[in-house]
Amino acid sequence: MTEYTPPKVWTWNKESGGRFAAINRPIAGPTSDKALPVGKHPLQLYSLGTPNGVKVTVLLEELLALGHAGAEYDAWLINIGNGEQFGSGFVDINPNSKIPALADHSTDPVTRVFESASILVYLAEKFGAFLPAGGKARVETFNWLFWAQGSAPFLGGGFGHFYAYAPIKIEYAIDRYAMEAKRQMDVLDRHLATSEYLAGSELTIADMATWPWYGALSAGALYDAGEFLDVASYTHVARWAKQIGERPAVKRGRMVNRVFGAPEMQLHERHDAGDFETKTQDKLNPPAAA
Numbered sequence: 001m002t003e004y005t006p007p008k009v010w011t012w013n014k015e016s017g018g019r020f021a022a023i024n025r026p027i028a029g030p031t032s033d034k035a036l037p038v039g040k041h042p043l044q045l046y047s048l049g050t051p052n053g054v055k056v057t058v059l060l061e062e063l064l065a066l067g068h069a070g071a072e073y074d075a076w077l078i079n080i081g082n083g084e085q086f087g088s089g090f091v092d093i094n095p096n097s098k099i100p101a102l103a104d105h106s107t108d109p110v111t112r113v114f115e116s117a118s119i120l121v122y123l124a125e126k127f128g129a130f131l132p133a134g135g136k137a138r139v140e141t142f143n144w145l146f147w148a149q150g151s152a153p154f155l156g157g158g159f160g161h162f163y164a165y166a167p168i169k170i171e172y173a174i175d176r177y178a179m180e181a182k183r184q185m186d187v188l189d190r191h192l193a194t195s196e197y198l199a200g201s202e203l204t205i206a207d208m209a210t211w212p213w214y215g216a217l218s219a220g221a222l223y224d225a226g227e228f229l230d231v232a233s234y235t236h237v238a239r240w241a242k243q244i245g246e247r248p249a250v251k252r253g254r255m256v257n258r259v260f261g262a263p264e265m266q267l268h269e270r271h272d273a274g275d276f277e278t279k280t281q282d283k284l285n286p287p288a289a290a
Contacts, residue, residue: 012025017168019165023083028097030091031087032086032087035087035089036087036089037076038074039076040074041073041074042070042104043071043102043105043106044074045057045100045101045102046078046099046100046101046102047077048079048099049257049258049259051212052099052212054212054256055208056100056123057256057270058253059124059208061250062130062208062250062253063127066129068129071123071127072273075256075257076257077268085098092112093112094112095114098114098115100116101114102123117148117209120209124205130203130204131204131205132204141206143199145204145205145206152213154184155213155222156213158177158180159174159180159223160222160225163177163225163228164224178229181217182229185218185229185231186234188210189235189237193236196243211245211250215245218234218237219241255267264280266281
């Protein structure tokens with residue numbers, strides 16, 4: 001492999017290669033004039049069922065399970081592979097053009113909320129749930145919430161990119177980020193050896209921010225890297241991940257805006273609780289009769 005010598009000034013003169021090359025660019029702002037749809041509920045979510053999107057739909061489904069009727073929401077699919085995050089309506093809510101993005105129409109004017117952790121905190125405070133009101137538990141919730149926000153980019157944009165998506169396999173890059181991914185799993189494993197959930201004995205938004213990434217990794221589903229990273233050795237993470245994954249609201253949250261995997265687990269859009277029974281892809285597109 002030829003060694004790369006960076007120029008004095010970097011210029012964007014070719015695609016970077018890899019799975020997401022067509023949507024990567026060094027500038028912000030919209031690329032098309034496209035308004036966002038608005039449904040019947042005050043909370044309008046624009047997202048995709050990636051780990052960052054799942055954080056929010058899990059919280060919304062958990063809030064509804066607690067009886068918070070005001071947490072009913074419309075979830076609209078934003079296909080980031082097609083560049084829908086660069087439409088003008090989406091950029092108005094999130095100038096960073098990343099999913100998820102939330103618009104709360106219960107306020108006047110409408111409140112926009114972007115960045116997954118910001119959405120989690122906003123909703124937890126709005127409904128008074130999954131975020132302790134004070135004391136050590138609140139501090140611990142924020143400790144682990146921000147740990148997840150700072151750590152996951154190394155797992156996703158670092159390890160995941162070079163292990164699964166880069167156009168060529170670079171040993172140095174894979175080794176660098178595999179080491180960090182395993183260190184992060186060890187941080188979690190040591191903590192969860194003495195704590196049921198991340199902030200103590202109760203489920204919080206810290207778990208909801210962390211589980212879609214590290215729970216999926218623990219299950220071997222993230223990047224098909226379970227064996228490579230020996231995730232089975234992190235037994236306390238596995239216990240925590242399984243415990244959260246078995247919650248009915250979490251199972252529903254994982255389905256929303258999901259466009260991959262088994263058809264019965266894909267609910268591309270969610271506008272009503274009944275959609276889980278009637279509008280998954282196996283119901284909308286049943287296999288043809290033999």
